[in-house]
Amino acid sequence: MIGNTILGFANYAASEGGGGGLLSVNGGLAFWTVITFLLLMFLLRKFAWKPILASLSEREQKIEESLKAAETAAEESKRLNEENKLIIQKAEEEAKRIREQIRADAQSAREKLLQESREQAQKIIDDAIKESERKSAEVFSEMKNQISSISIDIAEKLIRKKLDPDTDKVIINEYLKDISKN
Amino acid sequence: MSLDSTNVIKDTLAQTKGGESGSDWIMHHILDGNYLDFSPLGKIYLPHLELFGIDISITRHVVFLWIVAILTFIVFRKVAKAYQKESVPRGMTNFFEVFIVFVRDEIAAPNIGKGYEKFLPYLLTTFFFILFGNFLGLIPFSATITSNISITAVLAIFSFFAVQIGGIRKNGFWGYFKGLIPHGVPGFILPIMGIVEILGLFTKPFALAIRLFANMTAGHIVIYALISLIFVMQSIFISPVSVGMALFIYFLEILVALLQAYIFTMLSSLFIGMAVHQDH
Numbered sequence: 001m002i003g004n005t006i007l008g009f010a011n012y013a014a015s016e017g018g019g020g021g022l023l024s025v026n027g028g029l030a031f032w033t034v035i036t037f038l039l040l041m042f043l044l045r046k047f048a049w050k051p052i053l054a055s056l057s058e059r060e061q062k063i064e065e066s067l068k069a070a071e072t073a074a075e076e077s078k079r080l081n082e083e084n085k086l087i088i089q090k091a092e093e094e095a096k097r098i099r100e101q102i103r104a105d106a107q108s109a110r111e112k113l114l115q116e117s118r119e120q121a122q123k124i125i126d127d128a129i130k131e132s133e134r135k136s137a138e139v140f141s142e143m144k145n146q147i148s149s150i151s152i153d154i155a156e157k158l159i160r161k162k163l164d165p166d167t168d169k170v171i172i173n174e175y176l177k178d179i180s181k182n
Numbered sequence: 183m184s185l186d187s188t189n190v191i192k193d194t195l196a197q198t199k200g201g202e203s204g205s206d207w208i209m210h211h212i213l214d215g216n217y218l219d220f221s222p223l224g225k226i227y228l229p230h231l232e233l234f235g236i237d238i239s240i241t242r243h244v245v246f247l248w249i250v251a252i253l254t255f256i257v258f259r260k261v262a263k264a265y266q267k268e269s270v271p272r273g274m275t276n277f278f279e280v281f282i283v284f285v286r287d288e289i290a291a292p293n294i295g296k297g298y299e300k301f302l303p304y305l306l307t308t309f310f311f312i313l314f315g316n317f318l319g320l321i322p323f324s325a326t327i328t329s330n331i332s333i334t335a336v337l338a339i340f341s342f343f344a345v346q347i348g349g350i351r352k353n354g355f356w357g358y359f360k361g362l363i364p365h366g367v368p369g370f371i372l373p374i375m376g377i378v379e380i381l382g383l384f385t386k387p388f389a390l391a392i393r394l395f396a397n398m399t400a401g402h403i404v405i406y407a408l409i410s411l412i413f414v415m416q417s418i419f420i421s422p423v424s425v426g427m428a429l430f431i432y433f434l435e436i437l438v439a440l441l442q443a444y445i446f447t448m449l450s451s452l453f454i455g456m457a458v459h460q461d462h
Contacts, residue, residue, distance in 0.1 A: 027238075029241060033336040044306070
């Protein structure tokens, strides 16, 4: 019944319509549609779809590549960063080593200098002592000579003027005076 | 029976003819004609052409067919040129890129699978041709070319050819027709299965044609019918209801216009996919 109703409606449309019925295929229109659609498809394929799809895929590829490039760049920078850190650490270690070296060098130089000056001072002192000893020995030997000559003199005079204790005394005093005068 | 129904409907439609306003004006709007209707401003009559005895008059739908084709071409030529200037889409280019990418990634690629690029020009053209035709039909004084069975039939025939070409190119001529019958079918069913499958080849595009035609026609008829309620009831007070409901149907039509373009393209690519990969 429903089918008949639809058919009836279609028949009515077919009988009353201006350019054919609702469900009747119009050959002329179909002909124009075929031509138009084919022409449209070939023109669009040549002038629209090919360039559009090409640029779309090109852009997609570009985006993919840039993403990959960004990733590698990030990795590279990370690697460089770590390398830099290592270099800085090394440099710091080197600086520290140099500082310590310098400190040790300075220490040893100071100690050396101190040692040298101490030695020099010791040498000067030793020299002075030697010199004074030598001088004192010289003085001593001279004194000894003099004392011996004086003693000989005294003995001579004593022997020559052996008189009495008083005179001895006078003589000794006299001589002693002589000595002190000398 | 059939004649009875016809008469009943004729009578019903005739009865609704209140005075000078008839219900056949709905048909005038839906059907093709040899004039462009700008009433109340007037009508432009179109030339009558004949080639080898076939009537190839420039009718209303032919004019709008060309308008759709020219519009589609201009729009996508412009989009293509925009890409040559810069690869970053803006404005209109961006808007249509969404649809192009949608057809490529959501319709063609998943349904056809490997080698879908060959069918992209056909699918894109079909999609945008139907889309533009559907939307142009929503503009006052225009005609909906996709509500004409002749045009949807031609579109369906192209879909049919695309399916057969796709299948034959992939599987070879005999391989394709042998592959139509599924494996493991008992011998005695083979003849029946053969007939069913061959019939299936034709019913699919037939359904495509009818689906698009019926969807685009129905909405317009409903809108016109709702508007004609005012004249049928001969009361101005029904107009808010009529206009409100017609507006609602109009919005529905916008959805349907988009949906039908999608469905036609999606089913076409599905059929192509089935013809190319016969083992499923």
